[in-house]
Amino acid sequence: CHALYLVNLAAPDDGIYEKSVATLVNTVDVGCAIDADGVVFHVGSHLGAGFETGLERVVPALERALERCSDTTWLLLENSAGAGGTMGRSVDELAVLVERLGGHPRLGLCLDSCHLWVSGVDVTDRKTFDALLEDVDARIGLDRLRALHVNDAAAPLGSNRDRHANIGEGLLGDKLGVFLAPPRLQGLPALLE
Numbered sequence: 001c002h003a004l005y006l007v008n009l010a011a012p013d014d015g016i017y018e019k020s021v022a023t024l025v026n027t028v029d030v031g032c033a034i035d036a037d038g039v040v041f042h043v044g045s046h047l048g049a050g051f052e053t054g055l056e057r058v059v060p061a062l063e064r065a066l067e068r069c070s071d072t073t074w075l076l077l078e079n080s081a082g083a084g085g086t087m088g089r090s091v092d093e094l095a096v097l098v099e100r101l102g103g104h105p106r107l108g109l110c111l112d113s114c115h116l117w118v119s120g121v122d123v124t125d126r127k128t129f130d131a132l133l134e135d136v137d138a139r140i141g142l143d144r145l146r147a148l149h150v151n152d153a154a155a156p157l158g159s160n161r162d163r164h165a166n167i168g169e170g171l172l173g174d175k176l177g178v179f180l181a182p183p184r185l186q187g188l189p190a191l192l193e
Contacts, residue, residue, distance in 0.1 A: 008044030010054035043087040081115035081162040095139040114151035120158035124175030
C-alpha cells in the first residue's frame with residue numbers, strides 16, 4: 001500500500017510534522033493488519049532547511065514507523081522527484097537514510113521510473129539503468145528493492161518536475177521496457193500509479 005502523498009517527515013513546521021508521522025505510523029499499522037508486503041512512502045521536503053536538518057526530523061520519524069512493522073510488512077522508501085528540497089531523490093540520499101537507520105531489516109526501496117527520469121537517470125538506456133542498479137546494489141543492496149512503480153513521464157529528462165503520463169503516452173514510451181527488463185528485477189511487484 002502507499003502512504004498519503006502529503007506526508008512530509010522533514011517538515012520544519014511542528015504541526016505538519018506530527019500529523020505526517022502519525023499518518024505514516026497509522027498506515028504501517030493498517031498495512032500490518034492486512035498483511036501487506038510493504039508500505040511505500042515519500043520522505044518529503046526539508047523546504048529549504050537543508051538535507052542534514054531534514055534528517056534530524058526524518059530519522060526519528062522513520063524509527064517510530066519501523067518499530068510498528070511486522071516480519072512481513074516492510075517500510076519502502078520511494079525515490080522522489082521534484083524541486084523544493086525534496087529528500088530521497090538520489091541513490092546517495094537513499095543510502096544515507098538507510099545508513100542513518102542502521103540498515104533496519106525491514107527498511108526497503110521502491111524505485112519509480114518517472115521519478116528517476118525527471119531526476120536525470122535515463123531509464124530508457126540499458127547501460128545507464130544497469131549502472132544505477134549496480135550503485136543501488138553496492139550502496140544499499142538490491143535485496144532491499146521490494147517494488148517498482150511503473151510510470152511514464154510527461155516532463156523531460158532531468159527536469160525535476162514530477163509529472164506522470166499514462167503508459168505509452170509519455171516521453172518514455174515503448175522504451176519503458178528497459179526499466180522492466182533486467183533479470184534481477186523479475187518477480188518484483190510492478191505497480192502503476
